[in-house]
Amino acid sequence: MSESKNDAIAVRHNVAEHRFEAEVDGLLSVAEYERRGGEIVFTHTVVPPALRGRGIAEKLVRRALAYARDEGLRVVPACSYVAAFVRRHPEFRPLVGKT
Numbered sequence: 001m002s003e004s005k006n007d008a009i010a011v012r013h014n015v016a017e018h019r020f021e022a023e024v025d026g027l028l029s030v031a032e033y034e035r036r037g038g039e040i041v042f043t044h045t046v047v048p049p050a051l052r053g054r055g056i057a058e059k060l061v062r063r064a065l066a067y068a069r070d071e072g073l074r075v076v077p078a079c080s081y082v083a084a085f086v087r088r089h090p091e092f093r094p095l096v097g098k099t
Contacts, residue, residue: 009056011063020064022056031060031082039097040064040073042082061085065092 011022019032029047033040042064047057061082068075074097077083086092 009059011059013063013067020060020067022060024051024054024056027051029056029060031057031064031079033064035073036076038072038074039076040068040071041076042079045079045081057081058085065095068095 009022009024011020014021017032018034019030022029027048027050029051030045031042032044032046033042035041042061045057045060047060064082065075065086067073069092073095075082075086075092075095077086077096086096
């Protein structure tokens with residue numbers, strides 16, 4: 001099976017900027033967060049219009065949620081995209097605490 005374009009997208013964790021990033025075609029997409037003790041609050045997910053529909057936001061959020069799980073952080077999905085993603089993917093629901 002061949003690798004899809006989405007599989008080739010590299011997501012990096014930019015700790016200094018509090019975000020997960022993917023650069024595609026010279027454009028930067030991000031999933032931004034704030035750390036609050038044992039919580040990670042996802043505040044914004046931004047993909048430039050020219051890149052939308054390519055699965056970049058999903059890849060960013062999957063990587064960000066995997067980080068939260070690995071670090072034992074409670075997820076607060078303040079970003080509407082992250083909230084909708086968690087609703088669609090029940091495997092991530094245990095990460096979201098009661099607010």
